[in-house]
Amino acid sequence: MSPKVYLDALGTLVVLFISWAYLRKQQPPYPPAVGSMLPWIGSGLIFARDPFTFLDTCRKQYGHVFKLLLGGRRMIVVSSADAIAALLRDRHGTLDADVMHIALLRCVGAINHDTHRIHDILHHEIFPIIGRCFTRHSLSNISSQFSTRLRSQLDEAFSSHNQQSISLKGLVGRSLFEATSSAMLRPSFPISFYDDLLRLDSSIYSRLYKLPFFSHSSTWARHRLLDRLADYIEEIERDGAEGELMSGVLEVFKANKLGRSDKAGLMLVFIWGSHINPMNTTIWLLTYLLANREAMTKIREEVDQTIHSQFTSLDSLLAADPCVLDGPGFSLLDSAIRETMRLTVITTVVRRATCDTELKSEGRTIHISEGEHIMADVRAPHHDETTYPDAETFIYDRFVFRENSENASGQIPSSNQRAALTFFGWGSGKHICKGRHLAMYEVKLLVIILLHLYDMSLASGVLQNFPPKFKRRSLGVWHANEDVLVHLQRRHVSGTTTG
Numbered sequence: 001m002s003p004k005v006y007l008d009a010l011g012t013l014v015v016l017f018i019s020w021a022y023l024r025k026q027q028p029p030y031p032p033a034v035g036s037m038l039p040w041i042g043s044g045l046i047f048a049r050d051p052f053t054f055l056d057t058c059r060k061q062y063g064h065v066f067k068l069l070l071g072g073r074r075m076i077v078v079s080s081a082d083a084i085a086a087l088l089r090d091r092h093g094t095l096d097a098d099v100m101h102i103a104l105l106r107c108v109g110a111i112n113h114d115t116h117r118i119h120d121i122l123h124h125e126i127f128p129i130i131g132r133c134f135t136r137h138s139l140s141n142i143s144s145q146f147s148t149r150l151r152s153q154l155d156e157a158f159s160s161h162n163q164q165s166i167s168l169k170g171l172v173g174r175s176l177f178e179a180t181s182s183a184m185l186r187p188s189f190p191i192s193f194y195d196d197l198l199r200l201d202s203s204i205y206s207r208l209y210k211l212p213f214f215s216h217s218s219t220w221a222r223h224r225l226l227d228r229l230a231d232y233i234e235e236i237e238r239d240g241a242e243g244e245l246m247s248g249v250l251e252v253f254k255a256n257k258l259g260r261s262d263k264a265g266l267m268l269v270f271i272w273g274s275h276i277n278p279m280n281t282t283i284w285l286l287t288y289l290l291a292n293r294e295a296m297t298k299i300r301e302e303v304d305q306t307i308h309s310q311f312t313s314l315d316s317l318l319a320a321d322p323c324v325l326d327g328p329g330f331s332l333l334d335s336a337i338r339e340t341m342r343l344t345v346i347t348t349v350v351r352r353a354t355c356d357t358e359l360k361s362e363g364r365t366i367h368i369s370e371g372e373h374i375m376a377d378v379r380a381p382h383h384d385e386t387t388y389p390d391a392e393t394f395i396y397d398r399f400v401f402r403e404n405s406e407n408a409s410g411q412i413p414s415s416n417q418r419a420a421l422t423f424f425g426w427g428s429g430k431h432i433c434k435g436r437h438l439a440m441y442e443v444k445l446l447v448i449i450l451l452h453l454y455d456m457s458l459a460s461g462v463l464q465n466f467p468p469k470f471k472r473r474s475l476g477v478w479h480a481n482e483d484v485l486v487h488l489q490r491r492h493v494s495g496t497t498t499g
């Protein structure tokens with residue numbers, strides 16, 4: 001090669017390299033980083049104050065993928081359906097869910113030492129027991145105890161309210177708590193236990209995000225809960241546990257030689273996690289039904305009709321296998337629960353990359369470095385107008401698919417739309433909610449009993465603040481910023497024993 005040709009080729013290479021470097025500089029970084037003036041803290045303060053408003057603002061400005069610095073932690077936030085699905089699927093097994101679990105062990109269970117070991121026990125030994133005990137078919141082991149207790153709790157609440165208004169949160173929360181704890185843990189806990197659980201719950205958000213709060217009452221509540229649970233565990237260790245759940249859990253405690261406070265802390269995390277989300281979901285469903293008389297009437301008609309045609313009475317439905325509630329006889333109710341979850345589930349799914357890895361979002365590749373955190377904002381696909389037209393409205397039959405029939409908003413979902421109804425209410429993949437069948441059963445049964453036996457209406461004077469707003473500092477499922485007062489009236493129902 002002559003020196004001239006050689007120099008020409010070299011010159012061309014240099015020009016190409018400079019153009020490439022220039023173009024690269026012009027391309028904005030991906031994911032874009034949300035700016036902040038505060039070193040280390042980054043957007044931590046503004047995020048903790050109102051995470052969802054902040055995430056919405058960032059999404060409008062940066063799109064479905066962006067990067068944040070949150071108190072020293074680098075967090076990539078994804079909100080497109082494909083990236084969330086890939087994050088939950090975790091095909092390469094490189095995304096760990098330990099961050100959120102460890103935070104909850106600390107805030108709820110007051111477990112502040114050896115947290116990684118205790119997290120491993122929770123994740124590898126206790127979650128699988130919960131998963132096994134609450135499959136669709138295993139629910140029949142606890143359903144008769146659960147349904148009898150739920151029915152008697154609702155009857156008791158009605159008899160004691162003396163034609164006065166009654167708190168929806170109290171009615172739902174106490175009834176579900178009594179029924180689940182008597183079915184799962186057997187000896188029931190005093191009412192003060194439930195009140196303490198709510199006191200603790202009211203502080204979890206601030207504890208998690210390290211915000212200042214009046215800690216005195218919730219700290220004492222947690223202290224009493226842990227003490228009561230430690231006594232309960234000692235009792236069943238001595239006398240023997242009834243049921244697969246508690247016998248399995250006791251074996252895990254024994255095999256790992258856990259101390260009194262760790263056992264109580266783990267139990268408290270389980271009780272808190274299994275109660276608060278179903279309670280808030282049921283409260284919102286009933287709130288939406290109170291606000292939408294057509295939905296209430298249609299769902300009650302479905303409940304009455306299915307009870308009469310398939311079971312003859314409520315009593316025989318309560319005695320039947322829980323799987324019967326999954327049949328087409330309750331498809332409107334099923335749809336209304338999913339619709340409620342679509343509007344109210346705000347679970348913050350967080351994962352930590354255990355090595356360098358990648359996710360795809362809308363055709364682009366997100367490179368994630370080892371140690372970086374990724375957060376999925378599931379509200380975005382749940383409120384996407386192309387998937388869910390009129391997305392802010394509660395459409396009780398949105399998830400009912402009859403061939404060529406309209407839903408309550410007059411839309412006929414096309415088969416493509418149906419297939420694309422992205423729903424992350426229970427998560428997905430290996431961390432999918434282990435209590436989802438139990439939660440569906442709880443919510444459904446409570447609504448069936450309530451609508452079949454009672455007429456429920458708003459108490460007088462409630463209208464100006466109804467429906468309540470979402471409490472901006474919520475976890476899991478939106479909490480309501482105010483309780484709703486309702487009035488119950490017994491219906492005349494044939495073939496069902498009255499309480």
Ligand code: HEM
Binds near residue numbers: 424425430
């Ligand atoms: C309406 C009620 C409920 C909702 C909306 C809900 C939602 C969720 C979601 C979205 C996840 C996935 C979190 C993630 O991927 O990081 C999850 C996980 C989990 N849920 Fe639920 N849940 C509910 C009720 C329950 C109940 C009643 C139980 C227990 C009986 C339960 C036990 C669990 C457990 C153990 C996990 C962790 C699974 C794992 O990481 O392997 N949940 N839940």
